[in-house]
Amino acid sequence: MDISQTTTPQGGASKPASQPVGQQVYVQPRGYFQRLGMLDWLYGIGLFAAMLFALNRFGGYMDYYEKAILVLAAPVFTALGWGWKPVRWLIPLIAVLALCGVASYGGSLDAANQKFVLKYMLSSQSAILWMSALFVFSTAFYWLGLLARSPFGGSVGSKLCWAAVVLGFTGMMVRWYESYLIGADVGHIPVSNLYEVFILFSMITALFYLYYEQRYRTRALGPFVLLVISAAVGFLLWYTVARDAAEIQPLVPALQSWWMKIHVPANFIGYGTFALAAAVGSAYLLKSYGILADRLPALEVLDDVMYKSISVGFAFFTVATILGALWAAEAWGGYWSWDPKETWALIVWLNYAAWLHMRLVSGLRGRPAAWWALIGLVVTTFAFLGVNMFLSGLHSYGKL
Structure with missing residues (x-):
């Protein structure tokens, strides 16, 4: 439909001409990039800058496939952050906390028992214990919100779930660094045993739930999903105590692969x-x-x-x-x-x-x-x- 435009006498913004009653006015939809705001662009630029810095600083230690993963991560997580806005603060926050934890070590694992911030918050074991506790509390508040018809309970449950995700991923990033402090031949991405993959399972399940929570604007599914995550956390805690699973071990030969x-x-x-x-x-x-x-x-x-x-x-x-x-x-x-x-x-x-x-x-x-x-x-x-x-x-x- 052709829509004529008129200009205000003061030279202001043009306005559509009068339309017959009941006639719809066609508005040209904005393109994908036009819908992005300043924060979206800053987030994307920040990710690409971090990728280039890491490539320049640590590229000499990487194989070609690791470089490819690093380069591809920037556009993938940029698109994810543009599509789901909470990612724009989630990734930077995890990065800041993980870097604070890494810097606190000063190149020595002994710092984990000597520095307050590591011993009680940002060492991998401390962060993962906080994650476990927050998931359990989140489950309780979600159920309180559902059974008592309390929006407050659901809201607190959601915030605790987000906090658990932040600390869980922080713990995994710091654990990755800790493995290299033990030895260059021991260092590996923390997805190699049941202890590590149960943490990963909890994080992934929680993130997908939080996406659907926002997408469908309901917290009523939180009690059910968090029960599954709490069960995983329960196994994780038992496995940690019974098998000393939190100890970082060298990879067996079959796992020493980029696959x-x-x-x-x-x-x-x-x-x-x-x-x-x-x-x-x-x-x-x-x-x-x-x-x-x-x-x-x-x-x-x-x-x-x-x-x-x-x-x-x-x-x-x-x-x-x-x-x-x-x-x-x-x-x-x-x-x-x-x-x-x-x-x-x-x-x-x-x-x-x-x-x-x-x-x-x-x-x-x-x-x-x-x-x-x-x-x-x-x-x-x-x-x-x-x-x-x-x-x-x-x-x-x-x-x-």
């Missing part, structure tokens, strides 16, 4: 979103049976979150499985060996492939989809943890 840096995170994005889908599925079932029905989001919203979570998880789990096969070919000389871990990973993949197939082809909805998501969590948990506990094979280095 680990991309295979494990992709895998746990899958695990985390599958767990999120199961938690939402449990909320769906409660509402469908009339339990807490007036306090939970509409069934359509729960169904949509469940579907999107499984879709994202399946995509990343597929990528992780392919990366795992490539890693196996390098480490053991074959892409697939029907090792128990590989076999159960395939079972998990087939389970969610079938769920999505039934959803897209047969219109799977309602209680059957929710029950299937819950059963999927049982299958995924066995593939993630049960195989390590009861079976052995090429992946026996992850055994409990």
Whole structure:
């Protein structure tokens, strides 16, 4: 539609001419980059500047694949921050806290027991203990908010969840540095054992939940998702005390590969979103049976979150499985060996492939989809943890 413009007598901004009553005025939508504000651009420029600094300062210690990951991280996290605004403060805050922790060491691990800020806050073990406590408190406040119909409870639960994410990622970054303080041959990204990946699982599940919390403007799913995270935290604390799991160990030969840096995170994005889908599925079932029905989001919203979570998880789990096969070919000389871990990973993949197939082809909805998501969590948990506990094979280095 052609819209004529008039100019005010004072030379001000032009205004649309009068339109007939009921006639819609077409407004040209702004482009993607036009919708970005000053903070968006500052955030993006800051990430690229940090990437260039790291490349210049530490590039000599990196292989070509590590340089590629570093270079690609800047545009990926820039786009993520532009699409989901909380990331704009989350990444800088984690970076500042982690750098403060790293600087406090002064090149010696002994500082962890000597300096207050490390001993009680920013050493990896301290930060992860704070993360664990904050997740438990977050769970309690979310449930208080749901059962008491208290917006305050949900608001506090959400803030505590964000604080747990900040300290959890800070602890992982500092732990990465601590591993290099032990020795250059010991240093590695902290995703190599059950202790480290349970932290990663908690972080990923929480982040995806917080995204959906903002996207759908409801905190009613927090009690269910945080229960899953608190269960993971409970295992993490038991594992830490019973097996001294927080101690940093050198990598076994099979894990001394750059594939680990991309295979494990992709895998746990899958695990985390599958767990999120199961938690939402449990909320769906409660509402469908009339339990807490007036306090939970509409069934359509729960169904949509469940579907999107499984879709994202399946995509990343597929990528992780392919990366795992490539890693196996390098480490053991074959892409697939029907090792128990590989076999159960395939079972998990087939389970969610079938769920999505039934959803897209047969219109799977309602209680059957929710029950299937819950059963999927049982299958995924066995593939993630049960195989390590009861079976052995090429992946026996992850055994409990």
